[in-house]
Amino acid sequence: xxxxxxxxxxxxxxxxxxxxxxxxxxxxxxxxxxxxxxxxxxxxxxxxxxxxxxxxxxxxxxxxxxxxxxxxxxxxxxxxxxxxxxxxxxxxxxxxxxxxxxxxxxxxxxxxxxxxxxxxxxx
Amino acid sequence: xxxxxxxxxxxxxxxxxxxxxxxxxxxxxxxxxxxxxxxxxxxxxxxxxxxxxxxxxxxxxxxxxxxxxxxxxxxxxxxxxxxxxxxxxxxxxxxxxxxxxxxxxxxxxxxxxxxxxxxxxxxxxxx
Numbered sequence: 001x002x003x004x005x006x007x008x009x010x011x012x013x014x015x016x017x018x019x020x021x022x023x024x025x026x027x028x029x030x031x032x033x034x035x036x037x038x039x040x041x042x043x044x045x046x047x048x049x050x051x052x053x054x055x056x057x058x059x060x061x062x063x064x065x066x067x068x069x070x071x072x073x074x075x076x077x078x079x080x081x082x083x084x085x086x087x088x089x090x091x092x093x094x095x096x097x098x099x100x101x102x103x104x105x106x107x108x109x110x111x112x113x114x115x116x117x118x119x120x121x122x123x
Numbered sequence: 124x125x126x127x128x129x130x131x132x133x134x135x136x137x138x139x140x141x142x143x144x145x146x147x148x149x150x151x152x153x154x155x156x157x158x159x160x161x162x163x164x165x166x167x168x169x170x171x172x173x174x175x176x177x178x179x180x181x182x183x184x185x186x187x188x189x190x191x192x193x194x195x196x197x198x199x200x201x202x203x204x205x206x207x208x209x210x211x212x213x214x215x216x217x218x219x220x221x222x223x224x225x226x227x228x229x230x231x232x233x234x235x236x237x238x239x240x241x242x243x244x245x246x247x248x249x250x
Contacts, residue, residue, distance in 0.1 A: 027218070030211045037208055041201070044167070045250030048197075049189055052178045059174070068171070075164060082157050106161075110168045117171035 022081060029078035033071070040071040056121060065122040072114035080107035146225075149232040153210040156203035163200035166193070201246050206239035 043064040047055055059065050080103060087099045141147065166188055173184035187193050213231045216222050222231055 027215070030215065034208065034212070037204060041204070041246060042250060045246065048170075049185075052174070052181045055174050055181070072164075072168065079157070079161060079164065082154075083161075086154060086158055110165060114168040114171055117168070117175040120175040121171070 022084075026078065026081050029074050029081065032074050033078060036067065036071045036074060039067045043067050059118060059121040062122070065118050069115050069118045072118075073111050076107040076111035076114075080104055083107075145232045146228055149210065149235055153207060153214075156207040156210075160200060160203055160207065163196060163204075166196065198243075198247070202239055202243040205242040205246070206235065209235040209238045209242075 047058045047064070050058070059068070083103045084100060087096055087103065091099050170181075170184045170188055173180040188197065213222075213235055216231070222228065
């Protein structure tokens with residue numbers, strides 16, 4: 001035991017296995033959302049409440065469409081990473097695995113649905 | 124030999140024995156707002172899908188989101204969005220190693236709460 005360095009004893013255990021990737025992914029998506037969220041609130045907020053034709057015309061423009069698609073993709077990735085930590089903290093065992101898979105599927109499904117809809121509106 | 128007594132050892136006091144503090148409350152609110160935003164996000168995806176489908180589908184989704192209950196959900200979500208955004212900025216500041224002392228953490232906490240209401244008000248006025 002005394003011939004092992006502290007580092008050698010820690011490698012592969014607990015948080016030493018992984019975690020930085022998750023932390024970094026959260027940082028990248030959060031900084032991206034810092035720019036996307038205000039743009040989305042302004043563009044989407046203006047259209048919400050408008051009639052069908054006005055919405056079609058507005059989201060046929062590239063800028064609002066790209067902002068909305070990016071916000072949904074990055075937002076749902078950020079949500080998926082965030083809800084993963086929530087589930088890992090409060091749900092354990094098989095329920096934890098089911099919850100993690102379900103939330104990941106919901107995140108990707110919602111992002112894909114949103115991007116499909118926005119693409120269809122824009123084209 | 125670290126865990127010989129696993130499961131039967133004195134535990135450190137948990138959440139229930141602590142008095143609520145600004146630091147702990149602002150922290151848990153970050154998690155609650157972030158995860159609760161799923162509701163608004165799914166509503167918005169539905170709205171986009173309906174707009175891309177047909178005028179009838181759009182009318183249905185739009186009626187739900189712009190009803191008084193939909194407005195309430197959206198208003199709360201706007202506040203949650205700004206709160207979560209500002210709390211996220213606080214985390215980005217903390218990640219640089221700055222602002223981790225108690226007085227600064229309290230100041231940032233009040234800034235996050237005040238800022239979230241201010242930005243919500245601005246959003247309602249402008250948008």
